Amino acid sequence: xxxxxxxxxxxxxxxxxxxxxxxxxxxxxxxxxxxxxxxxxxxxxxxxxxxxxxxxxxxxxxxxxxxxxxxxxxxxxxxxxxxxxxxxxxxxxxxxxxxxxxxxxxxxxxxxxxxxxxxxxxxxxxxxxxxxxxxxxxxxxxxxxxxxxxxxxxxxxxxxxxxxxxxxxxxxxxxxxxxxxxxxxxxxxxxxxxxxxxxxxxxxxxxxxxxxxxxxxxxxxxxxxxxxxxxxxxxxxxxxxxxxxxxxxxxxxxxxxxxxxxxxxxxxxxxxxxxxxxxxxxxxxxxxxxxxxxxxxxxxxxxxxxxxxxxxxxxxxxxxxxxxxxxxxxxxxxxxxxxxxxxxxxxxxxxxxxxxxxxxxxxxxxxxxxxxxxxxxxxxxxxxxxxxxxxxxxxxxxxxxxxxxxxxxxxxxxxxxxxxxxxxxxxxxxxxxxxxxxxxxxxxxxxxxxxx
Amino acid sequence: xxxxxxxxxxxxxxxxxxxxxxxxxxxxxxxxxxxxxxxxxxxxxxxxxxxxxxxxxxxxxxxxxxxxxxxxxxxxxxxxxxxxxxxxxxxxxxxxxxxxxxxxxxxxxxxxxxxxxxxxxxxxxxxxxxxxxxxxxxxxxxxxxxxxxxxxxxxxxxxxxxxxxxxxxxxxxxxxxxxxxxxxxxxxxxxxxxxxxxxxxxxxxxxxxxxxxxxxxxxxxxxxxxxxxxxxxxxxxxxxxxxxxxxxxxxxxxxxxxxxxxxxxxxxxxxxxxxxxxxxxxxxx
Numbered sequence: 228x229x230x231x232x233x234x235x236x237x238x239x240x241x242x243x244x245x246x247x248x249x250x251x252x253x254x255x256x257x258x259x260x261x262x263x264x265x266x267x268x269x270x271x272x273x274x275x276x277x278x279x280x281x282x283x284x285x286x287x288x289x290x291x292x293x294x295x296x297x298x299x300x301x302x303x304x305x306x307x308x309x310x311x312x313x314x315x316x317x318x319x320x321x322x323x324x325x326x327x328x329x330x331x332x333x334x335x336x337x338x339x340x341x342x343x344x345x346x347x348x349x350x351x352x353x354x355x356x357x358x359x360x361x362x363x364x365x366x367x368x369x370x371x372x373x374x375x376x377x378x379x380x381x382x383x384x385x386x387x388x389x390x391x392x393x394x395x396x397x398x399x400x401x402x403x404x405x406x407x408x409x410x411x412x413x414x415x416x417x418x419x420x421x422x423x424x425x426x427x428x429x430x431x432x433x434x435x436x437x438x439x440x441x442x443x444x445x446x447x448x449x450x451x452x453x454x455x456x457x458x459x460x461x462x463x464x465x466x467x468x469x470x471x472x473x474x475x476x477x478x479x480x481x482x483x484x485x486x487x488x489x490x491x492x493x494x495x496x497x498x499x500x501x502x503x504x505x506x507x508x509x510x511x512x513x514x515x516x517x518x519x520x521x522x523x524x525x526x527x528x529x530x531x532x533x534x535x536x537x538x539x540x541x542x543x544x545x546x547x548x549x550x551x552x553x554x555x556x557x558x559x560x561x562x563x564x565x566x567x568x569x570x571x572x573x574x575x576x577x578x579x580x581x582x583x584x585x586x587x588x589x590x591x592x593x594x595x596x597x598x599x600x601x602x603x604x605x606x607x608x609x610x611x612x613x614x615x616x617x618x619x620x621x622x623x624x625x626x627x628x629x630x631x632x633x634x635x636x637x638x639x640x641x642x643x644x645x646x647x648x649x650x651x652x653x654x655x656x657x658x659x660x661x662x663x664x665x666x667x668x669x670x671x672x673x674x675x676x677x678x679x
Numbered sequence: 680x681x682x683x684x685x686x687x688x689x690x691x692x693x694x695x696x697x698x699x700x701x702x703x704x705x706x707x708x709x710x711x712x713x714x715x716x717x718x719x720x721x722x723x724x725x726x727x728x729x730x731x732x733x734x735x736x737x738x739x740x741x742x743x744x745x746x747x748x749x750x751x752x753x754x755x756x757x758x759x760x761x762x763x764x765x766x767x768x769x770x771x772x773x774x775x776x777x778x779x780x781x782x783x784x785x786x787x788x789x790x791x792x793x794x795x796x797x798x799x800x801x802x803x804x805x806x807x808x809x810x811x812x813x814x815x816x817x818x819x820x821x822x823x824x825x826x827x828x829x830x831x832x833x834x835x836x837x838x839x840x841x842x843x844x845x846x847x848x849x850x851x852x853x854x855x856x857x858x859x860x861x862x863x864x865x866x867x868x869x870x871x872x873x874x875x876x877x878x879x880x881x882x883x884x885x886x887x888x889x890x891x892x893x894x895x896x897x898x899x900x901x902x903x904x905x906x907x908x909x910x911x912x913x914x915x916x917x918x919x920x921x922x923x924x925x926x927x928x929x930x931x932x933x934x935x936x937x938x939x940x941x942x943x944x945x946x947x948x949x950x951x952x953x954x955x956x957x958x959x960x961x962x963x964x
Contacts, residue, residue: 274774276904394840395837396835396836396837398841399949525721526723527723527733527752527754527786529752529754553848559833578963607780623828623831623832623833623834624828624831624833624834626826626828627734627826627828627834627906628731628732628734628752628825629823630733630752630795632948632950633948634736634833634950635833635947636736636831636833636834636837
């Protein structure tokens with residue numbers, strides 16, 4: 228059984244368990260409760276804001292949750308999933324680190340309480356007149372950023388085609404393709420990766436790309452696009468972009484897994500949205516860069532059977548930087564990572580800590596006003612946790628030593644960090660600009676809080 | 680619990696390295712929970728670290744049998760180990776014992792090279808075999824078992840062909856062996872040579888349409904030291920090629936040499952596809 232199938236089975240079993248636990252019945256579902264919480268007035272807006280993006284007929288969610296009729300049979304499971312914060316998928320530790328993210332789909336405690344109350348009171352529809360207008364969700368064939376940015380991609384770069392077998396082991400496709408269609412340098416403000424629909428999306432574990440450029444005979448590589456379940460696109464921070472130019476190549480790294488059905492000629496596409504030619508951004512981003520959670524020279528991944536392990540990667544920033552996103556990457560034994568900064572003045576700040584779920588590759592996009600500004604000399608510490616015991620539900624065999632490798636059964640551990648580097652003048656400008664924005668927002672800076 | 684680790688007193692060296700967090704490296708062993716943390720298991724250092732047998736995975740064969748493969752990770756960059764077949768180095772059930780290495784190279788000090796030695800031997804079991812196969816190593820007071828995980832989807836591998844960047848295992852003949860390919864590969868010998876004399880090593884390969892192949896000879900079993908005239912060859916050719924080199928042995932005894940034909944190191948990362956070959960050698964005084 229592949230992981231997709233296992234995930235679906237898990238979901239189905241969860242529903243059965245929930246029905247058994249909560250003694251749910253259609254009669255109870257249709258009963259009107261004396262409580263105030265109803266689907267129409269209270270639950271539907273929450274589903275629209277945080278669930279329907281995936282749970283629509285063409286979304287990646289296993290069931291559609293657009294209407295009361297669609298939602299009602301799943302009410303017990305929804306209660307279970309949201310009250311344990313398993314859904315919506317958002318694995319940032321809410322107790323530590325920065326909490327302001329552009330793509331935060333997690334529910335507030337109040338929203339969870341509403342859903343729990345609604346289910347416990349019989350999941351009533353309420354007054355249909357209270358229902359919010361239905362939302363239009365993009366088809367699986369559509370570019371998600373088209374609705375956000377108001378136009379289709381300015382340029383589409385396809386991978387080469389790949390035949391994914393019906394049954395077998397994980398497969399990798401790593402073509403290098405020319406970025407064709409550029410008349411001159413252009414600055415990318417956003418990119419989105421789209422496997423074919425529907426089968427391509429089902430067989431694609433991840434599809435990442437880097438921009439390759441030869442400068443003075445040396446090949447330079449910059450992390451560019453990343454696709455995984457829960458992570459289709461990147462939008463760079465305000466006034467920041469990545470430059471591409473004629474002659475550049477896109478180096479793909481696509482990981483497929485068979486789904487029991489042959490997929491012939493699968494092609495992934497990355498869509499590029501540009502800044503206007505006459506309005507280039509002020510700042511260049513280095514894109515997504517991989518930061519290891521192991522010390523660089525003397526550590527290797529060796530995880531004993533039936534054990535837990537913690538490792539740390541230490542990285543000293545040689546330039547001023549701003550981090551605009553982070554994403555955990557592990558396989559089946561890893562359980563999460565954290566990102567800390569030790570500033571040159573000795574201050575220590577947890578920038579983010581997130582659990583890991585093998586089915587989700589979520590990039591956590593900082594709100595612009597909290598995206599960490601890090602002076603050169605700042606030390607970044609990536610801490611990673613591993614659980615090679617039977618308590619880890621994803622562990623294929625707790626009696627096996629786990630080592631590094633690309634295979635899903637082996638383990639990887641690095642954090643993808645969206646980062647831009649600045650000279651001193653640019654950095655001073657950004658720090659001053661940040662202070663101005665925070666003042667406008669009425670948020671005290673760290674120095675003021677400390678009395679500094 | 681198939682994994683057992685026993686610690687003997689006074690056999691470990693504390694390493695002054697990055698301290699692991701609390702709870703790291705606690706392992707259930709034969710005598711209960713044992714403290715494994717003195718080894719700082721993730722660190723590769725010159726000396727003092729353990730030798731880990733690593734189960735790499737398993738694959739189905741066309742004839743219905745299944746094969747499990749192991750490699751090893753010597754976490755030392757200077758210290759090599761001789762662990763003769765016997766109570767400190769055995770495969771169970773005993774019918775599968777005998778192909779595992781006794782000579783364990785250190786990890787390359789250069790992080791740019793693969794530090795682990797992947798899939799150095801394999802064991803084939805009948806199709807109706809229901810149990811697991813376990814390789815046990817006892818080094819520096821640690822008894823470490825590495826069981827196969829037959830049936831686990833996460834550890835299933837390919838052997839001959841895949842869609843990876845190194846897609847096909849070459850055909851190989853070692854000395855007068857039959858032609859073989861894949862991890863199990865051809866087995867030849869024994870041939871006889873005296874200590875200090877040069878043993879010609881004859882290798883035939885059909886590289887098919889591979890454009891580049893890296894061929895390496897290794898000391899796999901045996902008590903002394905083996906010196907190869909050319910340990911590694913890079914072959915820029917396709918189709919059939921013949922390679923020769925020489926080996927000399929420092930001590931008498933029973934040896935086994937291993938030869939690998941690999942297109943590029945990414946095959947090791949992706950667990951396919953290359954060929955191992957083996958040559959038994961009897962070295963006389």
